[in-house]
Amino acid sequence: MSGPPSVYSPDHVSGEQYRYALTNFALAHQKVEEQRGQLEEQERQIALLHARIASLEGVPSKSHALEGPRAAGGSSVDDFSIKNTASQLERAINRWASDVLRLAPLPAAALQEAALADLAGAGESTLHAEPRPMLVQSLLRHAMAEVISEGIINCLIVTSSAEANTQLTRIHEHLFARDPTVAAVWRRQTFSAAVEKVAPTTTRAILEEHMPSLAALLADSAEDPLGTRGVLEEAYRFSRMLHGAPAATAGAGADAFYRAFVPELASTLYPRQVELAKRCRRSERGELDRVGATVFPGLVKVSRPPPAAPGVPVQADTAQMVVRRAQVICECALEATSYPMSAPQSPPMSAPPPLNL
Numbered sequence: 001m002s003g004p005p006s007v008y009s010p011d012h013v014s015g016e017q018y019r020y021a022l023t024n025f026a027l028a029h030q031k032v033e034e035q036r037g038q039l040e041e042q043e044r045q046i047a048l049l050h051a052r053i054a055s056l057e058g059v060p061s062k063s064h065a066l067e068g069p070r071a072a073g074g075s076s077v078d079d080f081s082i083k084n085t086a087s088q089l090e091r092a093i094n095r096w097a098s099d100v101l102r103l104a105p106l107p108a109a110a111l112q113e114a115a116l117a118d119l120a121g122a123g124e125s126t127l128h129a130e131p132r133p134m135l136v137q138s139l140l141r142h143a144m145a146e147v148i149s150e151g152i153i154n155c156l157i158v159t160s161s162a163e164a165n166t167q168l169t170r171i172h173e174h175l176f177a178r179d180p181t182v183a184a185v186w187r188r189q190t191f192s193a194a195v196e197k198v199a200p201t202t203t204r205a206i207l208e209e210h211m212p213s214l215a216a217l218l219a220d221s222a223e224d225p226l227g228t229r230g231v232l233e234e235a236y237r238f239s240r241m242l243h244g245a246p247a248a249t250a251g252a253g254a255d256a257f258y259r260a261f262v263p264e265l266a267s268t269l270y271p272r273q274v275e276l277a278k279r280c281r282r283s284e285r286g287e288l289d290r291v292g293a294t295v296f297p298g299l300v301k302v303s304r305p306p307p308a309a310p311g312v313p314v315q316a317d318t319a320q321m322v323v324r325r326a327q328v329i330c331e332c333a334l335e336a337t338s339y340p341m342s343a344p345q346s347p348p349m350s351a352p353p354p355l356n357l
Contacts, residue, residue: 079323081241082299086324089148089231089238090296096231097140101133103226106217108136114213115139119146120264135334138293142265143211145326148235149260149297151206156243157236158190160199162206172257177317180255180304187257191244203232242299256303263291263298263326273298275325278333292334298326 101108108131119142156169168190175183200220207228208215218228242258263274269289282289300320 082324085238085241086296086299089234090327092227092231092234093141093144093148093296096144096227097137099226100140100218100228101137104218107131108133110217111214112136112139114217115143117213118143118211135293138295138329138334140214141295142262142293143214144231145262145294145297147207147210147232148238149262151210152232152235153239153242153258153260153297153299156187156190157198157202157239158194160195160202162202176257176304184255184257187243188246191240194240194244197233198236200229203229203236206232256301258299258323259302260297260299261326262294263328265291265293266331267291269328269330273322273325274328276330276333277327278329280330280332282330282332289330289332292329292331294326294328296327298322299324 101111104111112131112135115136116139119139155165156172157165158168159165172183172187172190175186200222204215204220207218218226220228224230261273263270267290269276269280269283269291274291274294276283277295280289299322301323303319303321304317305319
């Protein structure tokens, strides 16, 4: 006769195995709790850092992080506010160029000659044999775009003193090279104390520095009949919005700053950097065309890439991202002539060169 059946089954474990599993579970649970505590401490430190930065910038941390980009009249800057303000400034430049051509007691040929004398790349273009109104107005818009780009946006205008503004720009470049976060806080704090309106002598000096030939033709007066001073004042408000407001995005992009660029006359059209304001028949046929005039500057966001991991090649000192392409009229649109359809196609377009900012 066989013995009694065994009471052991796979669903049961020995006491030793049970104690071993219980010990491992307790250790794992303790490790998870330690990691959770470390993460919570990191979140608290990050929150304190954000609150400190917000305090230095003069904005509440919660509204800046959650409501700033969407709140009406908020102090943060985002793509929509840039686009809206830039469109207003672009219309002001267009009105100014039209008024100069219509109201200034000067022949169109004199205005064209002065604009070409002030603009880089003008000698490489073949458009300027005859001073046509559309061409002269476009050149005036290009000249004003140069003034706004190099004289206002790319130079931190904080006071009515040119020397002080130049020195502040150098300080910012030095800070940004060492620590973008410190530079961002310094820049926004500095612009919080910027003058509300630049002195007329300052705007006139900016005009004479970057557009000397045209400035000599356009007399300065308190009435400002051509609206030159008004355009530069609106450009200053645009610059204050770009440099003085906290960014709408968090992370590394929040420490970036904006710079403007203006493609030169007769330079190659690169779709990544320019947007055509008028139809370009050459581009539609797959041919290369060149810049006839830049009617509004482009904007790039300059930031420093994060530190490279060990063994990874070092990246460039700064990274540039085009956030608004320059508004351009091509040469064929300014010529207002047709080209034969049998014209040979140009070679494929190469990658755009890096922006020299």
